[in-house]
Amino acid sequence: MAKMGRTRTGLHIGASLLAVVMAGTAHAQDAAADQTNTVAEPAAAGTAGAPAQQTARDDVGIGEIVVTAQRRAESINRVGISVQALESETLQELRVQNVRDLAAVVPSFTVAQSYQGVPTYTLRGIGFNSINLSAQSTVGTYVDEVAYAYPIMNTGPLIDIERVEVLKGPQGTLYGRNTTAGLINFVTGKPSEDASGAMSVDVGNYETFNVGGYVTGPIAEGIQARIGYRVDLSNDGWQVSNSRPNERLGRVKRYGLRGSLALQPGPFEIDLSATYWVNKSDTVAGQAIGFTPATTPGGGGAASNFNAPGAAAYIAANRPTSGSQADWAPYARRSSDIGRGAGLKDPLAENNYFLGLKGRVQLEVADNVRLVSLTSYNEFDRDATFDWSGIPNEVLIQEADGRIKSFGQELRVEGDGPGYNWLVGGYYAKDKIADTNRTLLGENANSALIRFATSQLINTPINTFGYTLADAATTFRTYRDEGSFDTRTWSIFANGDYAFSDLIKLTLGARYTQDLQKFTGCSRDFNGSMLTNINLFNRGLYQRLFNPTGPLAAPIGLNECNTFDPATNSFGVVNSRLEEDNFAWRGSLDITPNSTTLIYASISRGYKSGTSPINAASNARQNLPARQEQLTAYEIGAKLGLLDRKVQLNLAGFYYDYKDKQISAYFADPIYTALARLDNIPKSEAYGVEGELTVRPARPLTLMANALWLKTRINGYVGTNAAGQSQDFDGARFIYSPEWTLSGTALFDQPLTNDLSFTANTNVRWQSRQTTIFERNPLYDIKAYTVVNAGFGVKATDESWALNVWARNLFDEYYWNAVASNANIVVRFPGQVRTYGATATFRF
Numbered sequence: 001m002a003k004m005g006r007t008r009t010g011l012h013i014g015a016s017l018l019a020v021v022m023a024g025t026a027h028a029q030d031a032a033a034d035q036t037n038t039v040a041e042p043a044a045a046g047t048a049g050a051p052a053q054q055t056a057r058d059d060v061g062i063g064e065i066v067v068t069a070q071r072r073a074e075s076i077n078r079v080g081i082s083v084q085a086l087e088s089e090t091l092q093e094l095r096v097q098n099v100r101d102l103a104a105v106v107p108s109f110t111v112a113q114s115y116q117g118v119p120t121y122t123l124r125g126i127g128f129n130s131i132n133l134s135a136q137s138t139v140g141t142y143v144d145e146v147a148y149a150y151p152i153m154n155t156g157p158l159i160d161i162e163r164v165e166v167l168k169g170p171q172g173t174l175y176g177r178n179t180t181a182g183l184i185n186f187v188t189g190k191p192s193e194d195a196s197g198a199m200s201v202d203v204g205n206y207e208t209f210n211v212g213g214y215v216t217g218p219i220a221e222g223i224q225a226r227i228g229y230r231v232d233l234s235n236d237g238w239q240v241s242n243s244r245p246n247e248r249l250g251r252v253k254r255y256g257l258r259g260s261l262a263l264q265p266g267p268f269e270i271d272l273s274a275t276y277w278v279n280k281s282d283t284v285a286g287q288a289i290g291f292t293p294a295t296t297p298g299g300g301g302a303a304s305n306f307n308a309p310g311a312a313a314y315i316a317a318n319r320p321t322s323g324s325q326a327d328w329a330p331y332a333r334r335s336s337d338i339g340r341g342a343g344l345k346d347p348l349a350e351n352n353y354f355l356g357l358k359g360r361v362q363l364e365v366a367d368n369v370r371l372v373s374l375t376s377y378n379e380f381d382r383d384a385t386f387d388w389s390g391i392p393n394e395v396l397i398q399e400a401d402g403r404i405k406s407f408g409q410e411l412r413v414e415g416d417g418p419g420y421n422w423l424v425g426g427y428y429a430k431d432k433i434a435d436t437n438r439t440l441l442g443e444n445a446n447s448a449l450i451r452f453a454t455s456q457l458i459n460t461p462i463n464t465f466g467y468t469l470a471d472a473a474t475t476f477r478t479y480r481d482e483g484s485f486d487t488r489t490w491s492i493f494a495n496g497d498y499a500f501s502d503l504i505k506l507t508l509g510a511r512y513t514q515d516l517q518k519f520t521g522c523s524r525d526f527n528g529s530m531l532t533n534i535n536l537f538n539r540g541l542y543q544r545l546f547n548p549t550g551p552l553a554a555p556i557g558l559n560e561c562n563t564f565d566p567a568t569n570s571f572g573v574v575n576s577r578l579e580e581d582n583f584a585w586r587g588s589l590d591i592t593p594n595s596t597t598l599i600y601a602s603i604s605r606g607y608k609s610g611t612s613p614i615n616a617a618s619n620a621r622q623n624l625p626a627r628q629e630q631l632t633a634y635e636i637g638a639k640l641g642l643l644d645r646k647v648q649l650n651l652a653g654f655y656y657d658y659k660d661k662q663i664s665a666y667f668a669d670p671i672y673t674a675l676a677r678l679d680n681i682p683k684s685e686a687y688g689v690e691g692e693l694t695v696r697p698a699r700p701l702t703l704m705a706n707a708l709w710l711k712t713r714i715n716g717y718v719g720t721n722a723a724g725q726s727q728d729f730d731g732a733r734f735i736y737s738p739e740w741t742l743s744g745t746a747l748f749d750q751p752l753t754n755d756l757s758f759t760a761n762t763n764v765r766w767q768s769r770q771t772t773i774f775e776r777n778p779l780y781d782i783k784a785y786t787v788v789n790a791g792f793g794v795k796a797t798d799e800s801w802a803l804n805v806w807a808r809n810l811f812d813e814y815y816w817n818a819v820a821s822n823a824n825i826v827v828r829f830p831g832q833v834r835t836y837g838a839t840a841t842f843r844f
Contacts, residue, residue, distance in 0.1 A: 062641075062648050062696050067165050068187065070495075071145070071174050071414070072421060077639045080507065080590040080600030082168040082652040084692060084706075088189075091161060092200070092841070093747060093761045094789065095806060097210075097232070099141070099154045099184070104765050104789060106166050107741035108690055108708045109139075109184075112772075112818040113829040115388040116400055116437065117283055117350065119151045120818070124168055125686045125712045125737035126181035126631065126656065129664045129772075130678070132614045133382060133402045134435040134485055138629075140171060140183035144273065146358050146376040147176040149431065150404055153380050156277035156354050157256040160214045160228025163187040168690075169633045169654065170606020172584035173495045173509025176410055176427050178607045180631040180658075188273075191224035191262040192216045197844050204837020206250070207235035222265060228258040230277075238833050239285055239326045242318045243392040249326065249348060253280040267364050275356040282349045285326040286827030287816070288315045288390030290779045293723035294673035295445040295824045301673070306448035307824070308393040315391065315825075322814050323830035328387035329394045334440060339470070340528040341477025344385055344399050344440050351383040369415040372425075380404040388820070388827055389443075396822035397440040406431045422496035429489045435614045436482035438526060445824045446672050447476040450533050457536040465555070467532045475532035479562070483521025483614040483623070490514055495586075507588040507602075514581045519612040521623055522561035522573045531555075534562045534571070538618070538671070542566070545670055565620035574623040582607040582628060596641030605632045608662065615676045616823075622667050626678035630659040650692040658684040666720040672823055673724040683715040686734065700750040708741045714774065721775050722821065732774040738784075740768040751797060759804070760792035772819040779826055785815035787831070793839075800843050807836040 065076045067085050076085055084106055086096065096102060099119065100111045112120040114131040121127060121139035128138050133152040141148045148154060165185040172178040175185075195217030202210035210233065216226035232255075237248030256277035263270040294301035297312045318325070328348065335345045359375045382402045389395035412425025441447050455472035457463060495509035525531055535555040543552050546566040553569050556562055561572050586604035593599070612625040637652035660680040667677040688710035695703045712734035721727040748760040766786040773780045788811055793804030812834040819828050 062645050062694055062702075067163070068185070070421075071423065072416070077596070077598055077641065077648070078592075080505070080588045080598065080602065080637075082635065082637055082650075082654075082690065084166045084168075086164045088162050090747070091164065093759070093791070094745065094763050095791070095808060096164070097158055099158075102164065102166070102184070104763050104787070105704075105706070105743055105745060107706045107743045107765065107767070108168060108710075109166060110736055110738075110741075110767075110817075112736050113284060114818065115286065115820050115822070115827075115829070116386060116398065117152075117155070117384060119154065120736065121151060121181070122736045123166075123181040124654065124656070124688065124690070124708070125710050125734045126658075127734075127736055128608070128662050129735060130611075130613065131664070132435055133380075133400070133404065134433045134483065134614065135611055136177075136609065138179055138181035138608055140175065140177060140179035141186070142175060142183060143186045143275070143356070144188055144271075144358060145176075145185075145360070145374055145410075146356065146378070147408060147429070148356075148378065149177055149406060149429070150380070152382070153354055153378060153404070155350075155352070156279050157212075157230040157232050157254045158186070159212070159230045159256045159258045159275065159277070160189045160226070161186055162189045168652075169602075169635060170584065170586070170604045170631050172511045172513070172606050173493055173586050173604075174423070176408060177429065177489065178491075178511070178513055178582070178584055178609065180606045180608045180629060188258065188260070189214055189216070189226060189228060190271075191226040191260055193218055193224055198842065200839055200841040202837055202839045204234075204835055205236075206238055206835065207233075208252075208835065208837055209233045222263060224262045226260045226262075228260075230254070230256040237282055238324055238835075239282075239830075240324050241392070242325055242327045243314075244330065249282045249285050249328070251282045251349075254278070269362040271358070271360040273356075273358045275354070277354050279350045279352045282347075283384060283386045284829055285328045285348070286388040286390040286820075286825075286829055287320040287326050288318070288825050288827055289320065289819075290315065290826040292673070292821045292824060292826060303445040303449040303673075303824075306445040306452065308391065308395060308443040308445070311391055311393065311395075311825070320814070320828065320830070322812075323816075323833040326830070327390060327392050329389055329392060329397060334387070334394055334397050338442060338477060339474025340531070341440075341442060341474055342527055342529070344397055344438070346383075346385045346399060348385050348387050353381050355379045365413075368417055369413065372410075372412050372414060374408075374410040374412075376406075376408040378404070378406040378408075388822055388829075390822075390825045390827035394440055394442040395444050395825050398437045399440075400437040402433070402435040404431065404433050419499040420497065422494075424494045425492070427489075427491045427493070429487075431485065431487040433485040433487070434482075435485070436480060437614070438478060438480045439616065440478050441822075442477045444822070450476050450537060450671065454533045454537040457540065462536055462540055462552070465531075465535060467536065471532045472536075476530060478526050478529045479523055479616075480526050481521075481523045481614050481616055483519060483612065485612070486518040488516045489609065503592060505590040505592070507586070507590070509586040511584040512581070513584065513607070515579070515609040515628070517576075517578045517609070517611065517625065519576045519578070519623070519625065520573055521612070521614060521617075522563040523615075523617045524561045524563075525556060525559050528558055530562050531558070538562070538564065541670065542569075563617045563620055563623065567620075574617070574620045576612055576623070576625050578610045578612070578625045578627070580610055580628045582630070596645065598639040599636075600638070601636045603632070603634055605630065607631075611662070611678070613664070613676065613678045618669055618671060618675065619667065622675060622677040624677070626662045626680050627660055629662050629680065632657040632659075646696050648692075648694040652690045654686075654688060654690070656686040658686065666722060666724065668720050668724040668726075674720060674722050675823070679719060681714055681717045684713060684717070684734070685715065686710065686712040686737075700748055702747040704745040704747075706743045710737060710739055710741070712737045719774070722773065722777075727775070729774040733771060735772050735774070736770055736782075738767040738770040738782075740766075742766045752794075753797075755797050757795050757797055758792070759795055759802070761790065763789040780819045782816060782819065785813055785831075787813050787815065795841075802839075802841040804839045804841075805837070806839065807834065808832065809834045
């Protein structure tokens, strides 16, 4: 009955959307009767990286945007895909300076902060909540067609961006790697035959000073160059310690540079680029708001009597009411070596770099037939320290180290002719990843409990090692989690479309992929800190639970793995090999009744490859991989140009049939109650309606509104809750998936004289309540919130200079974008507090 009810709901949505589309189509047909087609002619074939273009338009009409969503230049209103595009001018006005800022104008897209700094992307409710830098997202990110397969690669500055395209729904028949949610395509500025350049300078509160820009032009016959740069500095942190007000976090230090060359030797077109950035910004601290079930004071859990002294009183007295409030362990405490437990001495900051190399070669092999080779190499290196204790105690501090080396090669042949386009190609990628972190938890309630239990075994026969009470009192202060990955993927793909007439076009695409991931990892001792508790308490408990009539597991030695495998009754490395294949596809039918109307219907299937986690793994099962997930999407939509192009209305209704959704879930652990693992949810679903409205009522004013209504549901999944108990999550909502998300933007550009214009902008984003776990627990909710950004200024009519003042989070709304637990304290990660400043821009 529930399934039937959801089917009826989907039919009602489709019928309502169809009625709106038909009404709009009739209006557009009337309006288009005497209107010439103002759609931009596509750029020369093969110029996938061409900058956004706008057609000539009258003083009031909305200009067309040319995008490369289907790897060729075409009007956004002729693309039968739900895609949202933002051009460089809009990005600058709204101060979209990183991937997180996109959420202000793309309401279906959200970014959450994991406690290790790895962003969690969600698009139309489809996301993957892993904290590991080795985890690929459901939302693919591309820069000039090159896959940035791991979200951590997007944590540097955005350098010289010409356009951003957000494609919604499964992708794979056109772009390098499979994704289930969609993709974000960043198009950078390209070298030009005409010498030009630009520079912008920001100054603002928190001692902010940012500089960005580019310079481009010819350097020889048939050779053009471009250099883009970006520096983001903020020397006064926005997070203030509750217990030590003279200490701050939130300083920003990011530096980026991109160089590109365009060459045209004979029949070839060659595009080369190199990107390098460094991020040495502070890491974000958490805000303590409560305890986990096993450690809640008075809750009856064994560890509830071992919380850090004063922890409960501190949390009760410091309920956060602002994003600036936070706390972390004093440096003197966390940096000291205690017994065999080495401290962490690095500052609470990132120390990361990224290098990206790209080579694109195009050869015209025949009339309207091109051979394209795309070669890429990305390298990311990380050394960062985080404190997400949430209180001024050593509850959980981590030093994360890792490296990603990612090579990709694509070779494709593409062509076009009267009424048709086609593309056939192959893709190969090889990634090597090392992902490790060292954890410090000297005052965590769970480690304190284990120390107490271990001390009770000092004078028993199991202690054949000569451990003392002093050893037991300082054991389990620090350990390492580590893993290495060797990943290979290859695929063949094809895509084509054919226009049967001016009215109807059919698009078909398919992709076959094979993925292989080899994993080796475990949690291990660090310089003897874990030996006493593992060799006494853990061994004894595991024998009682898993091998009551057999021998004790062999003890571990210095720096050896302490992940236990009940199947072999031993501690050691976990190895896995995950080999999978899949067949992704897409079919779309476009109907174009007139020059300003597009109606489309599509069915597509996409996959996200399986993966293994890096966890604090007491049990080998915690490091086992999750298999690939599959999403089948059904979508109908319309793009309507109305009222002589003064109004553009885009609508889409969608239903997602989700199989084997990957999720970071809990694992019931006999020692720590609940620890992390990856799991697959056999069946789930999402459906909703999305709308995008642009209105230009008068030449100076542009109004934009976006809305997403989303329903998500887990079907028939039994998992583990935060208390380590089995729970039926049937009917639960997806995490980080608010039911309603709305955004509105107003852009104003009014000439004051022949040489001077006044500009202003306002952006508002509101989202309803969302949750961060499947359980119904208000502690883990993210409340509804509204963020307002605004600015105004003056500029030269010829765009040669501009001066603006601006504010982000104008009303200093307190909100948070993630909630997590560290097996003891539940913490929030707050959103950015109010920032404001001024920007000067110069172009030549």
